[in-house]
Amino acid sequence: MIPPEAVNAVQGAVALLADGDYTALQNLTQGRRFSADEIATAVREYGHKLVWPPAEALHDPDVPATERMVDGRRHIEVEFRLWTEDEGQSKFTITLILTEVLERVFGVEIATLGPA
Numbered sequence: 635m636i637p638p639e640a641v642n643a644v645q646g647a648v649a650l651l652a653d654g655d656y657t658a659l660q661n662l663t664q665g666r667r668f669s670a671d672e673i674a675t676a677v678r679e680y681g682h683k684l685v686w687p688p689a690e691a692l693h694d695p696d697v698p699a700t701e702r703m704v705d706g707r708r709h710i711e712v713e714f715r716l717w718t719e720d721e722g723q724s725k726f727t728i729t730l731i732l733t734e735v736l737e738r739v740f741g742v743e744i745a746t747l748g749p750a
Contacts, residue, residue: 635695640710643732643740645692648714651677651728652684659744668744676747680726682718691717708734711745725749 636644650659654677656670668676677684691697691714698713710732718724727750732740 636692636697636699636712636714637701637710639738640699640712640732640740641692643742644712644714644730647730647742647744648692648716648728649686651716652686654684663743664741666743668747673744673747677726680724680749682721682724682726684726685717685719687714687717687723691723704733710734710740715750 647659647662650656650662651673656673656677659673660668660670697715700711702709702711711729712732713727713729715723716726716728718726726748727746728744729746731743731745733743735741
């Protein structure tokens with residue numbers, strides 16, 4: 635389950651992905667691991683139109699999320715199955731690493747993106 639204080643960070647990244655705003659997603663993640671072009675390629679190769687997930691999906695207790703401390707900072711890794719127009723919840727996933735930079739403020743990094 636995504637910790638409640640991290641839901642907004644996940645929602646922001648997923649919304650940019652669903653909206654096709656790959657440049658803004660690259661900016662949010664500071665281009666670590668995935669550029670806007672690489673994100674676009676991954677989505678295009680999947681071949682289905684991404685859409686916003688239902689709000690309750692971000693509060694699903696079955697969403698895998700693990701927490702650990704790294705160099706004194708809280709890290710939360712979330713694996714979120716994305717939604718598409720024709721599939722609903724799909725096999726296309728985004729794994730995000732959220733790093734708490736201030737209390738309840740998270741930096742976002744994409745660890746993986748693609749079919750599970």
